[in-house]
Structure formats: C-alpha cells, structure tokens
Amino acid sequence: xxxxxxxxxxxxxAGEAGPGGTAGRPGRLQRHLLSGEFDELRDFPIFESNFVxxxxxxxxxxxxxxxVAASSPALELPDLLLLAGPSKENGHLELFxxxxxxxxxxxxxxxxxxxxxxxxxxxxxxxxQLRAPSETRDREFGQxxxxxxxxxxxxxxxxxxxxxxxxxxxxxxxxxxxxEEEEEIRLEWEEHQxxxxxxxxxxxxxxGL
Amino acid sequence: xxxxxxxxxxIIGDTGVGKSCLLLQFTDKRFQPVHDLTIGVxxxxxxxxxxxxxxxxxxxxxxxxESFRSITRSYYxxxxxxxxxxxxxxxxxxxxxxxxxxxxxQHSSSNMVIMLxxxxxxxxxxxxxxxxxGEAFAREHGLIxxxxxxxxxxxxxxxxxxxxxxxxxxxxxxLFDVHNEANGIKIGPQQSISTPVGSSTSQxxxxxxxxxxxxx
Numbered sequence: 001x002x003x004x005x006x007x008x009x010x011x012x013x014a015g016e017a018g019p020g021g022t023a024g025r026p027g028r029l030q031r032h033l034l035s036g037e038f039d040e041l042r043d044f045p046i047f048e049s050n051f052v053x054x055x056x057x058x059x060x061x062x063x064x065x066x067x068v069a070a071s072s073p074a075l076e077l078p079d080l081l082l083l084a085g086p087s088k089e090n091g092h093l094e095l096f097x098x099x100x101x102x103x104x105x106x107x108x109x110x111x112x113x114x115x116x117x118x119x120x121x122x123x124x125x126x127x128x129q130l131r132a133p134s135e136t137r138d139r140e141f142g143q144x145x146x147x148x149x150x151x152x153x154x155x156x157x158x159x160x161x162x163x164x165x166x167x168x169x170x171x172x173x174x175x176x177x178x179x180e181e182e183e184e185i186r187l188e189w190e191e192h193q194x195x196x197x198x199x200x201x202x203x204x205x206x207x208g209l
Numbered sequence: 210x211x212x213x214x215x216x217x218x219x220i221i222g223d224t225g226v227g228k229s230c231l232l233l234q235f236t237d238k239r240f241q242p243v244h245d246l247t248i249g250v251x252x253x254x255x256x257x258x259x260x261x262x263x264x265x266x267x268x269x270x271x272x273x274x275e276s277f278r279s280i281t282r283s284y285y286x287x288x289x290x291x292x293x294x295x296x297x298x299x300x301x302x303x304x305x306x307x308x309x310x311x312x313x314x315q316h317s318s319s320n321m322v323i324m325l326x327x328x329x330x331x332x333x334x335x336x337x338x339x340x341x342x343g344e345a346f347a348r349e350h351g352l353i354x355x356x357x358x359x360x361x362x363x364x365x366x367x368x369x370x371x372x373x374x375x376x377x378x379x380x381x382x383x384l385f386d387v388h389n390e391a392n393g394i395k396i397g398p399q400q401s402i403s404t405p406v407g408s409s410t411s412q413x414x415x416x417x418x419x420x421x422x423x424x425x
Contacts (some may be wrong), residue, residue: 013321036398037215037265037267037395039287039390039395040284040287071283080249081249089210090210094254094279095252095254096251096253097249097250097251098249098250098252098284099248099249099250100248100277100280102280103248103249103277104248120245120248122245122246122248122250124245138353171265
C-alpha cells in the first residue's frame with residue numbers, strides 16, 4: 001500500500017476541529033496510530049471525532065474516539081471503523097477495536113444533540129454524542145451526517161441514515177433479523193471485493209465531506 | 210510506560226472457543242460468561258516481565274466466525290506470537306486446527322511462535338478432546354501446548370507469558386530480527402537492544418510469574 005505519512009486535512013475531523021487540535025493537525029486517534037505501535041494501521045486516512053458514549057436517553061457514560069478509515073487507497077469510501085478510548089491504567093488513548101464497516105451500521109440518532117447510533121451486525125448497539133467546541137460542533141457533526149449518507153447510499157441499507165426510519169422495528173426483531181443481516185453482509189462483502197479493483201485511486205482522495 | 214520490546218500477538222480459532230474470554234482474563238483478570246460475538250479485531254494490552262525486561266504484549270483478538278475470517282486474516286501479518294485456541298468440549302474446533310494453522314503460516318512470519326491452547330479445561334465432564342491429542346498435534350506441528358480455563362484463570366497467565374518467553378528466547382538466539390517490523394517485534398521507546406532495563410522499575414510494574422502452575 002502506498003505510504004501516506006501526512007493525513008489529508010480534508011479528512012481531518014477532530015484533527016481539524018477537535019479539542020486540542022489545530023487546523024490540519026492529525027486527530028488523537030491518528031496520532032496514536034502514528035506513535036509506532038500499530039504499523040499496520042498507521043498509513044490509513046482517517047476521519048475521526050471525539051465522543052461521549054450516552055444511553056438512549058442521553059445519560060453520559062464514557063469517552064470514546066471514533067474514526068472511520070480506508071484500508072486501501074483504491075477505496076472511494078472508508079471500510080473500517082476504529083474505536084478508542086482512555087486506558088484504565090493511565091488515561092492515554094488506547095485502541096479498543098477495528099471493525100469492517102460491512103458489519104456496522106451508523107445512524108444519526110438525534111441531530112439536535114449531535115448523537116450517532118453505532119449498530120453492529122450482531123445486534124449490539126450504542127450511542128455516541130459528539131464532543132467538540134460549540135463553535136465547530138455543528139460543522140463537525142455535519143461532516144459525519146454527510147459521511148453517513150454516503151455510506152448508506154453506497155450500501156444496500158437504504159439512503160437515509162437516521163434511526164427514526166430504522167430503530168422502531170429493529171429493536172424488537174433484532175434476533176430474528178440477525179441471520180438475515182449476516183447473509184446480506186456476506187453478499188455485500190463479496191460485491192465490495194469485486195468492486196475494489198475497478199475504483200480509481202484518485203477517487204479516494206476525498207470522501208466528499 | 211516504557212518497555213524494552215513490544216510483541217504483537219494474534220488469537221485465532223473457531224468461534225465460541227473462548228478467545229475473547231482468554232484475553233479478558235489475561236488483561237482484566239475477570240471472566241464474562243456471555244460475550245458478544247467478536248467482529249473484526251478487538252485489542253488488549255498488558256505489560257509482562259521476562260528475564261528482567263518489561264515487555265508490552267499487544268494482543269489482537271480476531272473474529273472466529275467463518276464469515277469474518279477472510280477479513281481478519283489480513284491482520285495476522287506482523288505477529289510475533291499466535292494463540293491458536295480450540296474448545297476441549299467441541300471436537301469440531303479441534304478438527305479445524307489444521308485450517309487455522311495453514312492460515313496463520315500463510316499470512317505471518319515463519320518465525321512466529323504458536324501456542325496451541327485447549328480451552329475450557331474446567332469442563333472436564335464434557336471433554337471431547339483428550340489432552341494427549343492436543344499434545345500430539347502440537348508436537349507434530351512444532352507448537353507449544355497448554356490446556357487453559359478462561360473461567361478459572363487456570364494456565365491463562367502461563368499461556369501468554371510462555372509464548373513471550375519463547376519469542377524472547379528466539380530474539381536472544383538471533384532467530385528474530387527485531388529491526389524487521391514484519392516479525393511483530395518492536396523495540397520500546399527510548400530503548401536500545403543493548404540497554405538493560407532497570408530491575409527495580411521492572412519489578413514494580415510487572416506481574417511476572419514463575420514456571421507453570423500446573424493447575425490444569
């Protein structure tokens with residue numbers, strides 16, 4: 001894979017506007033991946049933001065940094081979700097998991113509260129509220145909304161990434177839908193694999209955010 | 210926290226054999242009977258002390274389910290150690306070891322140390338794979354072998370730490386080039402391979418163990 005030592009400012013997310021960040025500076029997650037412990041992930045272009053995990057009713061739980069990344073410059077959209085948070089030992093950012101976006105759905109849960117819903121194909125779901133300075137919060141959340149539109153449009157899951165269209169039936173029928181979803185996921189993955197080789201590498205320069 | 214080396218581990222094996230539970234027991238010293246299916250990769254880390262050196266284990270817990278396998282195998286690259294896990298109460302998880310081993314060998318460094326783990330040793334009454342079979346498989350394929358219980362913590366420390374000891378032994382013997390990132394070993398920040406780590410720091414921060422407790 002082509003080395004990309006300097007993340008593109010256009011993909012900056014929290015890197016552009018996150019707490020403590022300056023324009024064009026990589027975000028906390030990107031810096032963590034560049035620190036030398038994750039060679040496999042350090043060259044991924046990442047769009048990331050800082051969040052707090054909240055309950056469905058909005059009660060605050062813990063800090064989470066979420067990013068989406070493209071594992072290959074041949075991709076026109078990100079294909080991985082990265083989750084990180086403060087370590088229990090010293091509070092430094094620690095990568096918790098890396099999840100192919102084929103197996104994750106992202107929704108806008110509550111636009112007025114800058115909340116997203118993250119739902120895994122296993123049925124596990126949680127809610128994240130954007131943590132950003134008030135003057136840049138709307139713009140940063142808007143970038144996530146645009147990204148979610150693109151991800152949903154690109155997938156077979158429908159073009160509108162809002163929980164209102166999805167959550168009511170899915171919460172009650174998660175178990176029944178699980179196998180069906182996994183089969184869909186497998187098919188999408190095969191389709192995605194077939195598409196990858198045809199994509200123009202230049203298209204991955206911007207995710208249209 | 211400073212360390213002399215970082216070793217990348219992968220945990221592989223069929224779904225439901227207890228990979229995530231082994232990781233949780235090792236990093237958090239707790240057991241969670243019901244665990245969400247792992248998709249992609251989940252990470253864990255812990256410092257250990259081997260021969261007076263602080264070593265950070267960076268552990269990649271991979272999804273075992275077949276539908277995720279083609280994706281997760283791309284992350285085997287650059288692992289110094291692998292824990293290949295089966296469930297002693299489910300024969301099919303033992304039967305699939307050859308396939309996992311082929312995957313691991315194909316996508317990793319040839320020097321990678323592989324620890325074969327027969328997990329759920331606390332469920333003796335439901336045992337479906339004899340310990341001798343695990344031992345024979347390990348012998349045949351040049352693996353280290355242990356039976357563990359993520360539930361009781363039996364041999365969990367030993368499985369992770371003995372793997373690290375074997376990697377460290379290979380470094381000492383010059384079999385691992387620590388400057389080659391493909392080997393899954395990194396020299397710690399502000400360390401050089403000739404610089405000894407202060408023993409007081411090592412002891413204060415480590416959770417070193419002795420030889421096998423033999424509890425299983």
